[in-house]
Amino acid sequence: MQTIAILYQAKLPPIRNGSQKPMKPGGYADSGADIACELVKNGKNIITPVDNPKIENDLDWVFPDTKKGIQRALDKGANTLWLNTVLYKNHEVEHFFNQNIEFLGQFPSQVDLYDDKYFTNMFLRKNQISIPECKLISVENLSDYTLEIDFPIVVKPLRGRGSQGVQLVANRKELDKILNKIFSKKEYGNSIYVEQFLSGQEITVTVMPTGNYKINKLEKSYKKPWCLPAVKRFNHENGIATYNGVVAVMKNSSVLNDNELKSNKIEEVYRQCEKAGQLLNIKAPIRIDCRANENENYFLFDLNMKPNMTGPSRPHRQNQDSLTLLAARKMGWNYIDLLNNMLQQAWKY
Template sequence: MQTIAILYQAKLPPIKGGIQKPMKPGGYSDSGADIAYELEKNGIRIVTPISKPNIKTDLDWVFPDTKKGIQNALDKGANTFWLNTVLYKKHEIENYFNRDFKFIGQLPSQVDIYDDKYFTNELLRKNKIPIPKTKLISTENLTIYTLDIDFPIVAKPIRGRGSQGVSLIRNQKELDDKLNKIFSNNEYGNTVYVEQFLNGQEITVTVMPSGNYLIDNQEKIYKNPWCLPAVKRFNHKDGIAPYNGIVAVMKNSSVLENKELNSRKIIEVYRQCEKASELLNIKAPIRIDCRADENGNYFLFDLNMKPNMTGPSRPHRQNQDSLTLLASRKIGWNYIDLLKNMIKQSWKASC
């Protein structure tokens, strides 16, 4: 019988190439607890760190992604690990890939590569997927770089998380001030990713991996990655969608209307998102943020290998639909339907 343990991020990931990926407070234990509670109340077998977890205490429901935490889950009978954490090469969970366990989430080695926004976007560009103009600025080229992108621009961490640390920059002075601030506190490492600002509509597309799904009570097989309905973002702050830890996505996001969902430009951006997901060999949902130019043509500007999976499972978190859940509701899935379909895509590392 499948028995699931949900892992959360217990510590900062290692610095890679001088770049530090920031850590979400709580390490996704909030969404992990949402997942665990929703599964348990729907009769899906899970294990938790304590026998009677408190509904409001996130850490009662999830295990740290450490050797000790994983072993604790195993001792309690887990045979499936939900990787609701930040992954990277040589993550502790890789030590269990040679055993007969299942996993829900991405391959750590893949995340390690594609968490680098610049590397990923250059890969997409080389495969003729539309990406905004980009530039890397580091402490090494700070005094000699040539921007070659008209203002306004967007500055962001290379290994960022959502919109944390992302800023709209309107002129050279603002850019100089931003770079000095970032490099002086070293919060995001020694390199900043700069890209063209697109002033059109912003949407988020969740792409599901190939596999067998249950939609409208019917099994459907997708041989390739496929897109959930696009979600538009609004009420931006200084041109940037606010971090969902500050503003719940339900307050600034909604699924596009049917007419726009069926439009040529949205269908084309789906095609590009699916192509990108196939290149990345995804094993779980990813989230791709896209923005239109003045002509309404969409560009993929941020690919997130670890989309948030919060949900309204617990009474005190009824406003916690994630962007992926908002999209899922459009095809008739509620939170448990989304989670069950993610479980159906669980995989063994030996396969």
């Protein structure tokens, strides 16, 4: 029987090749507490740091992803660790891989590799997956870089999080000004990722890993990654989807209608997203943002190895459906159905 402890991010990840992935305030303790509360309400065995956690206090429900924090969870009886945190190679959780523990989340070294947007998109492109035109600009070549991408373009951190730091840029003069500002602040490291701006509809696709699932009370086995229904994004701000820490996704996102979901364009997006999931050997859900060009052909532009898993499990969080939960509801799942299906994909090292 699974006895579950939820981990949250307690510190910044290490810098990789000069690039720093920013940390969400609270380190996903909010979604971790949402998950824990929903599981408790539905009779799951949950280990918490305190004996009588308060419903409104995030940190009462989750353990820090440090060696000490993980060991404390195990000492209290956990045998399943939900990795609701940012992972990377040599993360402290790897110290516990040879023990008889189940894990829910990605393999740390895989996340470290694919959190690099340029590396990931080049890898996908080599495997015939449609990616926007893109380029890496470093502080070293700031004075003499060539672009070869038509404006407007999108500037984003190499190891970003959500829409944080993402900007739409109209011309070369504006781009130079923004790059100088970014590099002088040293907030995102020594390299910046720029890509072609796509003017069409934006959608988000959650890709689930291989495994056994319960759908409409029936067991179904998937031998390869598969997609939840696509969610369209709207009410963009200056061409960029608003970060969900500012605007709840329920206010700017909705599942495509039945006719849209059956279209050949969306079916092709699913095929490419599933192929990406297979190439990356995912062990838990990932989220892929896609956007269409003027010809309504979709491109995969942002792959998120740790999608947000917030949910309405607490009275003060009733508007906190994540993009993945919006998609899951179209499948007939509620929050606990999504979490239960995720738990079925827990793995051992």
